[in-house]
Amino acid sequence: MSAPVDYLPIIMQLLVALGFVALTMGITHLIGPKRKTTDVKLTAFESGIEVIGNARQPFSIKYFVVAILFVLFDVEVIFMYPWAVNFREFGLNGLIEMFIFMGTLLLGFIYVIKKKALEWD
Amino acid sequence: MSLFYVVAFLSIIFALLVIFTKNPVHSVLYLIATFFTFTIHYIILNAQFLAVVNFIVYMGAIMVLFLFVLMLMNLNTDTEPMKSTLLKVVGAIAGGCLLVTLVGSMKTLSSASTTAMDNTGIGLVENLGKVLFSDFLLPFELSSILLLAAMVGAVLLAKKDNKTA
Numbered sequence: 001m002s003a004p005v006d007y008l009p010i011i012m013q014l015l016v017a018l019g020f021v022a023l024t025m026g027i028t029h030l031i032g033p034k035r036k037t038t039d040v041k042l043t044a045f046e047s048g049i050e051v052i053g054n055a056r057q058p059f060s061i062k063y064f065v066v067a068i069l070f071v072l073f074d075v076e077v078i079f080m081y082p083w084a085v086n087f088r089e090f091g092l093n094g095l096i097e098m099f100i101f102m103g104t105l106l107l108g109f110i111y112v113i114k115k116k117a118l119e120w121d
Numbered sequence: 122m123s124l125f126y127v128v129a130f131l132s133i134i135f136a137l138l139v140i141f142t143k144n145p146v147h148s149v150l151y152l153i154a155t156f157f158t159f160t161i162h163y164i165i166l167n168a169q170f171l172a173v174v175n176f177i178v179y180m181g182a183i184m185v186l187f188l189f190v191l192m193l194m195n196l197n198t199d200t201e202p203m204k205s206t207l208l209k210v211v212g213a214i215a216g217g218c219l220l221v222t223l224v225g226s227m228k229t230l231s232s233a234s235t236t237a238m239d240n241t242g243i244g245l246v247e248n249l250g251k252v253l254f255s256d257f258l259l260p261f262e263l264s265s266i267l268l269l270a271a272m273v274g275a276v277l278l279a280k281k282d283n284k285t286a
Contacts, residue, residue, distance in 0.1 A: 062279075063189060064189045064193055069276075082250030082253050083250055085250050100265070101264075102265075105265055108273065115276050
């Protein structure tokens, strides 16, 4: 099951994925039309208005809250895989154990909802 | 065994690049490469499920979080705060403490038996579940409290309380 040969399909898929990216990028460079541009044409252009300031503005922390909550529930789901595979074998005990685990996280979810952390006001 | 040395060498190289690159976004990209080499390490150690989880959660989700944190901060060079000498000293002490802890724990380590390595199916999701729900049930349930604490902490830090503020 775990001999190094068994990972050959995964490695091949990885190589195909990377090769496709490299190939398409290379081919577009080769067969695409070339255009001589000056520095003026390469500047950011927005409806004829001069560029003000820097594009690097710190953005809202709301995105971060959504992302970190996603990761936490992602980890919860990861823990459900070993449980789901052995679901029949564990029987009622496994169900109770998992419900304790999920109940704790459900408390967190209720807290998040009550705090309105996911609302964009 | 030679594969291990190649991957370990790559891990160290990428980990050093994480520290030594000036651009923080490049640093995060090198961290992704480091995590990928860790995935290969897990596969070599017969921890297949952990390898997949490491690949999906760490390389996918947690790296996005790292990028988010980078973008939350103002990365313009002119607004970069000067690092005071006090901060440097504190950082050196904290890093030294971590080093001492690591060296101390390394000293108490004994070489694991190789029987686990011979059993190639030990890291599969089915066997992992059997162990997780019998021998390691308490750590598993405690991990839910850890996740709860992280959730509450993130919401508390990020959400402005309208009533008190």
